[in-house]
Amino acid sequence: xxxxxxxxxxxxxxxxxxxxxxxxxxxxxxxxxxxxxxxxxxxxxxxxxxxxxxxxxxxxxxxxxxxxxxxxxxxxxxxxxxxxxxxxxxxxxxxxxxxxxxxxxxxxxxxxxxxxxxxxxxxxxxxxxxxxxxxxxxxxxxxxxxxxxxxxxxxxxxxxxxxxxxxxxxxxxxxxxxxxxxxxxxxxxxxxxxxxxxxxxxxxxxxxxxxxxxxxxxxxxxxxxxxxxxxx
Ligand code: SF4
Numbered sequence: 001x002x003x004x005x006x007x008x009x010x011x012x013x014x015x016x017x018x019x020x021x022x023x024x025x026x027x028x029x030x031x032x033x034x035x036x037x038x039x040x041x042x043x044x045x046x047x048x049x050x051x052x053x054x055x056x057x058x059x060x061x062x063x064x065x066x067x068x069x070x071x072x073x074x075x076x077x078x079x080x081x082x083x084x085x086x087x088x089x090x091x092x093x094x095x096x097x098x099x100x101x102x103x104x105x106x107x108x109x110x111x112x113x114x115x116x117x118x119x120x121x122x123x124x125x126x127x128x129x130x131x132x133x134x135x136x137x138x139x140x141x142x143x144x145x146x147x148x149x150x151x152x153x154x155x156x157x158x159x160x161x162x163x164x165x166x167x168x169x170x171x172x173x174x175x176x177x178x179x180x181x182x183x184x185x186x187x188x189x190x191x192x193x194x195x196x197x198x199x200x201x202x203x204x205x206x207x208x209x210x211x212x213x214x215x216x217x218x219x220x221x222x223x224x225x226x227x228x229x230x231x232x
Contacts, residue, residue: 002086002166003189003217004147006173007199008061010223012183015059017048019175019184023063026148026174030116043112045145046175058223061184063175064089064110064145065208065216072102072111080142087217088147096141103142107209108216111144147186148173168194189217 080095187194
């Protein structure tokens with residue numbers, strides 16, 4: 001099977017937020033106003049955090065970590081968030097009863113409660129979701145980054161037609177596809193030739209909040225700062 005993972009190089013990220021916009025377009029996520037965001041009602045599945053270090057602004061895109069030990073799963077009373085056979089943390093919309101326990105227990109704060117009268121009308125993406133449990137998003141249920149599950153399914157169909165596994169670079173998430181600096185890598189961690197394996201293996205690779213032992217599938221490459229800001 002596949003073992004999907006993402007690596008985000010913080011040296012490359014320029015904080016343009018194209019990833020956030022592309023994710024909204026791909027996954028049919030409404031853009032909510034500033035007032036709603038201020039009330040904690042943002043709906044986007046990948047955010048770009050900003051940190052100020054002296055004169056420098058540092059950026060960190062944060063999608064779902066697809067934790068191997070996922071704190072969200074332990075607290076869901078109805079099993080609406082769970083691991084699939086390839087280790088993806090999936091949200092089963094039609095089981096979710098909207099308690100938001102998962103969101104409270106997510107240390108990365110990447111889960112989003114759908115508070116709008118809104119459902120996923122992206123027919124192509126619905127067709128691509130072969131798991132019958134994964135159904136239409138709607139008001140009152142939790143959502144989050146799926147690693148573009150519909151794209152994974154499409155890539156799988158193409159690869160199976162050709163009688164082989166999905167090759168590196170054939171499965172690209174929406175955020176990865178638009179990133180102008182190639183900060184985002186995605187691929188199969190079981191493929192030693194994959195770009196994402198190489199990115200994770202650098203000595204600068206790290207997991208966010210690794211001390212919590214969540215074992216995230218999304219990891220980062222540490223930003224290396226030049227001691228002299230003028231030289232950056
Ligand atoms: Fe960073 Fe790429 Fe996202 Fe822009 S699109 S914020 S460079 S990860």
